[in-house]
Amino acid sequence: MKGATLKDVAREADVSIASASRAINGLDNVAEEVRRRVLEAASKLRYVPHGGARSLVMARTNxxxxxxxxxxxxxxxxxxxxxxxxxxxxxxxxxxxxxxxxxxxxxxxxxxxxxxxxxxxxxxxxxxxxxxxxxxxxxxxxxxxxxxxxxxEQGSISIDNFGGGVKAVEHLIDQGCKTLAHISGPPSNFEAQERRRGFLEAANTALPGAEHRLFEGDFTEESGYRGAKAFLNACAQTGEPMPEGIFVANDMMAVGCLLALREAGKAVPDEVALVGFDDIPIARFASPPLSTLRVGxxxxxxxxxxxxxxxxxxxxxxxxxxxxxxxxxxxxxxxxxxxxxxxxxxxx
Known part of the structure; x- marks a missing residue:
């Protein structure tokens, strides 16, 4: 006698085959009521999943x-x-x-x-x-x-990078920063460009007429270090003060930026406030601990x-x-x- 199939179980439980499969396999994205109906139907029909056969038929590699x-x-x-x-x-x-x-x-x-x-x-x-x-x-x-x-069509996860750039600027201004700078990621990375776009739009809106310094990094600590050095050198040449707030496009670059500022004797945040992006584990252990945009x-x-x-x-x-x-x-x-x-x- 031919055994019951997953399709039979789904029909008996009045659910989709996908829902029946998730319930049978113990996945957690199944409503308890659906899980109960599927398991009761499987028991009633004496359905037995055959992992080996299923893998062979579907050429699964797991x-x-x-x-x-x-x-x-x-x-x-x-x-x-x-x-x-x-x-x-x-x-x-x-x-x-x-x-x-x-x-x-x-x-x-x-x-x-x-x-x-x-x-x-x-x-x-x-x-x-x-x-x-x-x-x-x-x-x-x-x-x-x-x-x-x-x-x-199967699914995607995206990050509101533009919105993150706006939040960083709003926070720095809320902390009293009147001059701003940004260390961006590479131009080939659209996430970096969206963060840069958010920074510029928010900074130009909140501080019209102000000049915002920019440095193009590559998401590494070294480029964050170079970015801070570039700002320090420009200020030394022009006699202008350092930007009061710097938004750095990721935490790794922010760590490098912190080191360069510390070597130059700049107090963070009293002289220069700093905000990163991502909230990787090292951010909370930096000195001082790094403000950042958490994306989980x-x-x-x-x-x-x-x-x-x-x-x-x-x-x-x-x-x-x-x-x-x-x-x-x-x-x-x-x-x-x-x-x-x-x-x-x-x-x-």
Whole structure:
């Protein structure tokens, strides 16, 4: 006698096949009432999941590919940690690669992962990332984090970088800063350019006619150090004072900026207030602790993997029935107020 199928269980429980699959596999994004109905239906029909057979039929590898711009530094370590924690909870393995800011390396990495993974989690925040869309496997579930590779139906997570730049400026002005500067990321990175655009729009609106100093960094500590040195040298040459507030496009550069200011004898925040971006773990251990825009780096990785698992479950449905639309998540950066920008006492 032919055994019950997952489709039979879904019909008996009056749910979609995707919901039945998530309940059977113990995933946490299932309503308790749905889970109860599915498990009761499975028991009634004597449904027995056959992991080996299912893997063979669907050619599953139980591995997901993760493509990041780099795998060096606290930001990407936190992304990978979030992905890994969520993957281990689901019995999945990771195949991780870095593109090193080179779109050709990203294309090569995606091609190398073909046939080895059940889905792709991609972070490719480059202006020319549309080129990557041309080589992405059409039949492979895909979720993007902070990427520009076209419409992704399975799911995407993006960051309101423009809004974060605006919040940084508003905070520095609220702390009494009358002159501002910005150390940006590279022009090839659209997230960096959005943070720069937010800075300029907010600064020009709040301080009309003022000149705002800019330095182009590359998201490394060294470039943050060079940026602060460039501001210090310009002030030494012109005799003008240092900008009272500096918004740095990520925390790694902000750490380098702090070091250069300390070496120059500039008091932070009394002479120069500083705000970073990301809130990586080292930010709270800097001296002084770094004010920053928190995006929840660990959660970016965790939520990205969870979206990908959902996409893989939808992709496993036969005949394309019961397919659900992918989710788009926009993360709004949250100001974390620490001593590096605390020029005013909080209200009583």
């Amino acid at each position: 591995t997901v590919g993760v493509l990041l711009p780099d795998i060096y530094g606290e930001f990407f370590s936190e992304i990978i940690r979030g992905v890994d924690v969520a993957a281990r909870a689901r019995g999945l393995h990771l195949l991780v690669s870095g593109s090193h800011g080179d779109i050709n390396e990203a294309v090569a990495a995606v091609r190398a992962m073909g046939g080895r993974v059940d889905g792709l989690l991609v972070m490719s925040p480059f202006v020319d990332s549309q080129d990557l869309a041309a080589v992405l496997p059409l039949n492979l579930p895909l979720v993007t984090i902070a990427s520009r590779i076209g419409k992704v 780096v660990f959660d970016l990785g965790r939520r990205g993997l969870e979206l990908l698992v959902d996409a893989m479950e939808r992709d496993s449905l036969s005949d394309g029935e019961d397919r659900e639309s992918g989710e788009g998540i926009v993360v709004s950066p949250e100001l974390v107020f620490r001593d590096s920008s605390r020029r005013r006492a909080p209200p009583a």
